[in-house]
Amino acid sequence: MKFASVYPLYVQKAERRKRTKEEVDRIICWLTGYGPAELRNQIENESDMETFFAQAPSFNPKASLVKGVVCVVRVEEVEDPLMRKIRCLDKLVDELAKGKALDKILRK
Template sequence: MANDRVFAMKFAKVYPLYVQKAERKNRTKEEVDRIICWLTGYSQAELQQQIDQESDLKTFFARAPALHPNRSLIKGVVCGVRVEDVADPLMQKIRYLDKLIDELAKGKAMEKILRQ
C-alpha cells in the first residue's frame, strides 16, 4: 500500500526536491536534468512537459521513451534499501533515480554517475 502512495506522487513535486538537494551541495539543476534524461530517455523538452503536466511517478516512468541500458550498473543503498534488490520494477526505477541524485549530491563525477 505504501508503494501506491509513492507511485501516485506528482513528479512535479519531487523534482524540485532533487534540484534543491543538488544545489545545497553546489551542483546544478542542469546536472539533475542531465541525470534524469540519461536514465529515462526524455529530451529536455519532454522532461519539462512531464513536469508541466504534473504526471505522477507511475506515469512519468511509464511514458519514459527509453530507460538507459546501463541502469543495471546502478548499485548501492538509498533510504536503507539496496537498489539492485528492489523487487517491484517501478519502485526500482524510482530508487535508481534517487541513488543517482544522491551520488550527484555527494560530489561524484558526472561520468561515473552516468556509468560511462
C-alpha cells in the same frame, strides 16, 4: 505521488551541494531517455511517478549498473519495477549531491 513534486527536491538536494539543476536534468534524461523539452512537459503536466516512468522513451540499459543503498534499501534488491526505477533515480541524485563526477554517475 507526482513527479513534479519530487523534482524540486532533487534540484534542491543537488544545489545545496553546489551542483546544478542542469546536472539533475542531465541525469534524469540519461536514465529515462526524455529530452529536455519532454522532461519539462512531464513536470508541467504534473505526471505521477508511474506515468513519468511508463512514458519514458527508453530506460537506459546501464541503469542496471546502479547499485547501492538509498534510504536503507539496496537498489539492486528492489523487486517492484517502478519502485526500482524510482530508487535508481534517487541513487543517481544522491551520487551527484555527494560530489561524484557526472561521467561516473552516468556510468561512462
